[in-house]
Each structure stands twice: as structure tokens, then as C-alpha cells.
Amino acid sequence: MDTKLLKTFIAVVDCGSMAAAARFLNITPAGVAQQIRTLEHQIGSPLIRRSGRTVMVTEAGVRILDRARSVIRNVEDLRSMAIDDSIGGELRLGACNTALTGILPDILGRFVKRFPRISVTIEPGLSVDLHHLVESDQLDAAFVLQAPFKLYKKCRWQLLKEEPLIVLAPKSMEGIDPHELLATQPFIRYDRNLWGGSLAEKYLNEVEIVPNERCELAGLNAIAVMIDRGLGISLVPDWAKPWPEGLNLTRIALPIASEPRRIGVVWSRSSIRSRLLEAFIDEAKNTDFIID
Numbered sequence: 001m002d003t004k005l006l007k008t009f010i011a012v013v014d015c016g017s018m019a020a021a022a023r024f025l026n027i028t029p030a031g032v033a034q035q036i037r038t039l040e041h042q043i044g045s046p047l048i049r050r051s052g053r054t055v056m057v058t059e060a061g062v063r064i065l066d067r068a069r070s071v072i073r074n075v076e077d078l079r080s081m082a083i084d085d086s087i088g089g090e091l092r093l094g095a096c097n098t099a100l101t102g103i104l105p106d107i108l109g110r111f112v113k114r115f116p117r118i119s120v121t122i123e124p125g126l127s128v129d130l131h132h133l134v135e136s137d138q139l140d141a142a143f144v145l146q147a148p149f150k151l152y153k154k155c156r157w158q159l160l161k162e163e164p165l166i167v168l169a170p171k172s173m174e175g176i177d178p179h180e181l182l183a184t185q186p187f188i189r190y191d192r193n194l195w196g197g198s199l200a201e202k203y204l205n206e207v208e209i210v211p212n213e214r215c216e217l218a219g220l221n222a223i224a225v226m227i228d229r230g231l232g233i234s235l236v237p238d239w240a241k242p243w244p245e246g247l248n249l250t251r252i253a254l255p256i257a258s259e260p261r262r263i264g265v266v267w268s269r270s271s272i273r274s275r276l277l278e279a280f281i282d283e284a285k286n287t288d289f290i291i292d
Contacts, residue, residue: 003075005039006068008032009047013065017054069138091276094123094130094142098220099263102240103160104143111283118276127195131155134266140277141267145195154270158285162260163196163237165203167252168227174250179209181252186232187211191218196261200235203258211235224249237261 011021012032022029040047047061057065095104100122112118123133127144134142135152143160151157167178169185182204189211190197197218204211214232217223221244223234228247237260238251265284271277 001039001042003072005035005042006072008035009039009061010065010068010072012036012048012055013057013061018050019053073138090119090121091273091280092121092123092138092140094125094133094139094144096127096130096142096144096263097124098145098239099143100124101242103263107284111280114283115276115279131266134268137268137270139268140271140273141265141280143263143265146262146264147266148195148198151266155266155268157264157266158281159262159264160284161240161263163239163263164260165200165235165254165258166238167233167254168224168236169233169250169252170227170230171248171250173233174252176252178252178254179207181233182209182211182235185212186214188223188226188232188234189213189216190220190223190234190236191216194218196220196237199237199259199261203235203254203256206258207256 008021008025011024012018015021015024018029018032018036022032025032036048043060043064045060046058047064049056049058093104093108104122108120112120123130123139123142125133127142127147130139130142130144131147131151133139134155146157146159167181169176169181173181173185190200192198192201215226217226220236220239223236224247225244226232227234228249239261240263265281267277267281
């Protein structure tokens with residue numbers, strides 16, 4: 001069986017449609033459909049059922065999905081095991097949104113220049129989901145927020161950057177007491193269900209400020225744009241650039257120390273890519289982002 005067929009099946013399931021899988025795999029939708037039919041013929045059972053523009057996985061498809069992912073990982077692992085003494089092979093990384101556009105590009109750019117034989121796949125997602133993917137060996141490492149729970153024993157964590165909480169406000173409010181702003185201005189809340197948002201909520205409770213909440217958002221860039229448009233102020237981590245261009249904002253430090261949002265890398269010590277991972281973690285540690 002051609003493992004390419006299994007990769008196509010997994011892509012269709014993960015993407016939710018033939019068209020989306022085709023874009024992801026850079027082939028035509030007809031090519032995706034043909035590969036799925038070929039795989040179904042070899043398996044001897046339907047795996048995908050169309051439902052309008054989306055697809056549904058059949059019971060047979062659900063039964064083989066985890067094993068198909070395992071087969072693909074094992075094939076990729078064979079390539080890594082066959083690499084000679086030079087650093088090379090495939091590295092499977094995850095990255096939360098802040099790291100994806102902030103610290104990861106610089107680290108990865110330097111790393112691939114040092115070790116041009118590596119290939120990298122990057123899985124974007126929420127920190128909580130990426131932690132679990134590292135724990136289950138679906139990812140070798142992930143750039144994530146520090147977890148509020150104890151790590152699985154086979155995982156390690158390296159802090160790279162701390163982001164203190166700040167009051168983000170229009171430039172015209174520069175110099176005003178931050179607690180006064182939090183107590184009086186319309187408040188755009190950073191989603192409390194996110195780890196960074198929960199830190200802001202904790203601070204507000206500690207200083208006993210109940211803000212005049214206007215809305216609650218999960219995206220920091222979106223919050224910044226809304227503040228620039230005069231919709232309110234916010235309490236957010238002082239996140240890494242790039243920020244949206246053309247914003248006229250002020251970042252005001254808090255008068256009372258607060259717990260910062262911490263960004264770092266978590267990795268699995270059981271990965272067969274240990275030499276590659278070790279070199280990559282060293283590159284991440286030797287950056288300007290490291291906090292001693």
C-alpha cells in the first residue's frame with residue numbers, strides 16, 4: 001500500500017472536505033477523490049462519505065484512522081533513524097499563535113541555516129492542545145504558553161520569554177493611572193478561557209476592580225485594533241511583535257506586580273529524534289528571548 005494514500009485520507013479527515021484537503025496537499029480535488037477510492041478498494045470498505053461540501057468518516061474509517069496516523073509516523077521515523085551522524089531528518093513542531101508569528105520564525109530561520117538537511121512541519125493550535133500532542137508523541141516539540149498543570153513525566157519545558165501584563169489604551173490616554181482606566185473605561189476583555197486571559201482575570205480580582213466590560217475576544221491583534229478605533233482599553237500580556245501596523249496605542253505598566261504570561265518550548269524526551277531535538281532546543285535557548 002502506498003503511504004501517500006494514507007496521508008490523503010488523514011488530510012481529508014483533518015481538513016473536513018475534499019477541496020480543503022486538495023489545497024493542503026497541493027493537488028486537485030479529483031486527485032484526492034481518486035486516491036480515496038483507491039485506498040477504499042485496497043482496504044475493502046468505504047472510509048469517507050460525502051455530505052454536501054463536507055465529508056463524514058465511516059465507522060471503518062474511524063477504526064483505521066489512529067492506526068493510519070501511526071503508520072505515517074513510523075515511516076517518517078524510519079527516515080530519521082536512517083540519517084547518518086550529521087544533523088538531519090524531519091522535525092514535527094507545534095506553535096501557539098503568539099509564538100507562530102513572534103519567536104518561532106527567528107529561531108527556525110537560524111536553525112535551518114545551520115542544519116540545511118532538516119525538514120520541518122508546523123502544527124498551529126492552542127497551547128493546551130499542543131501540550132497533549134507532544135505528550136502523545138504526535139509532535140516532537142511545541143512553542144506554547146506555560147501550562148497551569150503538571151507536565152507528563154516524559155516531557156520537559158524550557159522558558160523562553162516572559163510577557164508582563166499591561167494596560168493597552170489609546171495613545172491619548174498615555175500617563176493616566178492604569179487602575180483608573182481599568183475602573184472607568186469600556187473594557188475589552190482578553191478571553192478568560194485562555195491561559196493569558198485567566199492571568200488578567202486573576203489580577204483584576206486581586207486589585208478588586210470590576211471593569212465596565214464591552215466585549216470579550218480571543219485574539220490579541222483584534223483587541224489592539226479595537227482599542228485603536230476608540231472602543232475601550234484592555235489588560236493583556238505585552239506580546240511579541242509583529243503587531244498590526246498603524247496603531248496609535250500606549251502600553252502602560254501596572255503599579256502592582258502580576259504573574260506574567262510565560263512562553264517556552266515543551267518537548268518529549270522519548271522522541272527518536274533526540275539528536276535533532278537537542279540541537280533545536282539549544283538553538284532556542286541561545287536567543288535573546290531567554291529568561292535566566
